[in-house]
Amino acid sequence: MRRRAGLGAIQKQKLEQEKYKDKGNEIQENQFEQMTKQLEVFKVNLEEFASKHKNEIRKNPEFRRQFQDMCASIGVDPLSSGKGFWSVLGIGDFYYELAVQIVEVCLATNEKNGGLIGLDELRTRLIKARGQSKQHQEISKDDLMRAAQKLKIFGSGFNIIPMGKGKYMVQSVPGELSMDHSSILQQAEKNQAFISISYLRRELNWETERSKKALDHMVDQGLAWIDLQNPQEKLYYFPSLFTACVNSAS
Amino acid sequence: MTDVEIDWPWQYSFPPFFTLQPHPETRSKQVAAWKSLILTYCQKTKTYLIDVREASQFSLFNNSTINRKLEHNVIISILSELHKTGNAASVDKAKNRWEIYWHTLEEWASMIYEFISSRGMQNTVVTLYELMHGEDTQEEEFYGMQQDVLIKALKVLEGAQMRDHIGRRCSRCKVF
Structure with a gap:
């Protein structure tokens, strides 16, 4: 049978689509309602749980972490x-x-x-x-x-x-500290709190310009100190990573 | 140089501490740390005079463990900072020789005045030697004081009309 592309066919199609949509909405609403209910129950339980273990939460770091994870998951x-x-x-x-x-x-x-x-x-x-x-x-x-x-x-x-x-x-x-700055800190941490341009070239394969720009920025931020008395090259030191500084009382 | 145990601050083992920092904020922290270190060091070692040309002989300016030294011009600029607060003064034009006052001259002066008045020695003649090395002053902070510095401190008292001119030539003074 040859199907005719008439007005009736289009209207019929439209009607069908609407029906699908309605059904879809219905299902969605149902699910949503159910989920809300579930969540509500879960929340109530969690609340109960939390108030029961209030002291535990304050005292026990491991418990605290697990509780936080549990909360995060919902x-x-x-x-x-x-x-x-x-x-x-x-x-x-x-x-x-x-x-x-x-x-x-x-x-x-x-x-x-x-x-x-x-x-x-x-x-x-x-x-x-x-x-x-x-x-x-x-x-x-x-x-x-x-x-x-x-x-x-x-x-x-x-x-x-x-x-x-x-x-x-x-x-x-x-x-702001960029990824480059974080990488520098990581390298300096491995290297007794200091770093140099050639060190970064060796370890991270960075161009001089890249290292220089990142290091100068950290000096400008007051995070790094420069040392010009190394015979080979300029060194950049981070007091925040320097053991004697970290351990000093003041 | 006397060998006294110095409680070195952490900065002393921090190599860049011996390089003047370019960043203004960091530099001011650095200079402040140097100022207090110099005063502490001089007080502990009873150092009244620093000759910048011999600075590398002072462990203060030369940490041989990490092989770092403070440059002459940096030392001079830090001493000039100390001068601003009355804690140092250059005694020659070339700014090579510096007197260090871990107590300012005013503080020294009032200490001496306290000492004199607590003993009722006003209006009596005291020799500088007695003040510097006398038995009575052994417990005093100014015991063993360098004569040049002592005279300057006494001049402060003189300015405050509390000391007489007489006897200066023969190393004596009188405090009212």
């Missing part, structure tokens, strides 16, 4: 919501307090490291400042990272720089 951020039941739990407070202490340590050490500090040093100093009780001492690097992440909302003045191998540095001065 898209709840116990830190961002100051209202509602999360504020009752005081989980946010725990991290806010930590964030304030991070800022304090960064400010106090800015004088010597120019606003760049290793996460390990940050942790040591912060713990020292927090007091003696066990609860105050058990701050994991994970906690610090989470708290420091929150500080990003203040703009580019706060940044976490991954250094590879689970190491991080916290930058507390305005000024």
Whole structure:
């Protein structure tokens, strides 16, 4: 039978399409409703769980991390919501307090490291400042990272720089650091806190211009110091990575 | 040079500390650290006079462990900074020889004045030697003080009308 391309056929097609769409919407709504319900149940359970284990969350860093992971997987951020039941739990407070202490340590050490500090040093100093009780001492690097992440909302003045191998540095001065700068820090960390143009050429195969530009930027940011007394070439030093500086009391 | 244990700050083992930094903010931190290190060092070693030409003999300006030295002109510029706060003064035109006052002359002067008045020795003649090396002054901060610096400190008292001119030639002074 020859199918005719008439007005009727078009209208029929249109009608069918609409029906499909309606059905599709219906299914979607159903699913959405179900998911909302599930999530609601999950949230209630989580809430219950959190209030039950409130003390545990404050005291045990490992527990804290797992709890955070669990929250993250359902898209709840116990830190961002100051209202509602999360504020009752005081989980946010725990991290806010930590964030304030991070800022304090960064400010106090800015004088010597120019606003760049290793996460390990940050942790040591912060713990020292927090007091003696066990609860105050058990701050994991994970906690610090989470708290420091929150500080990003203040703009580019706060940044976490991954250094590879689970190491991080916290930058507390305005000024963007690019991938190149991170790479330089990584290399300097392996090389007793200093770096040179020829070292970067050897290790990363960088052109002189590239190294020079990145290094000069770091000098301009007050993050690197230059040493002109090396017989071979100019050296760039990072106090934030220099052991004696990291360990110094002041 | 006396061999006294110095509590070197971390910067002392930091090689770029011995190169004047180009970045203004970093440089001001560096200069501030040098200023306090110089004063601490001089106080610990009782160094009243630094000759810049012999600077490399001072472990202060020459860290042989890391093979770094502070250049003469940098030393002079830091000493000039110390001059601004009354903590140093050059004693020759070429700015090679510098007196270091880890206590400013005013502070020295008031210390001496305190000493004199606490003993009721006003209006009596005291020799400079007594002040510098006398038995009574052994416990005093100014014990062993260099004569040139002492005289300058006493001149401060003189300016404040608290010391008499007499006896200067024969190394004596009188404090009212």
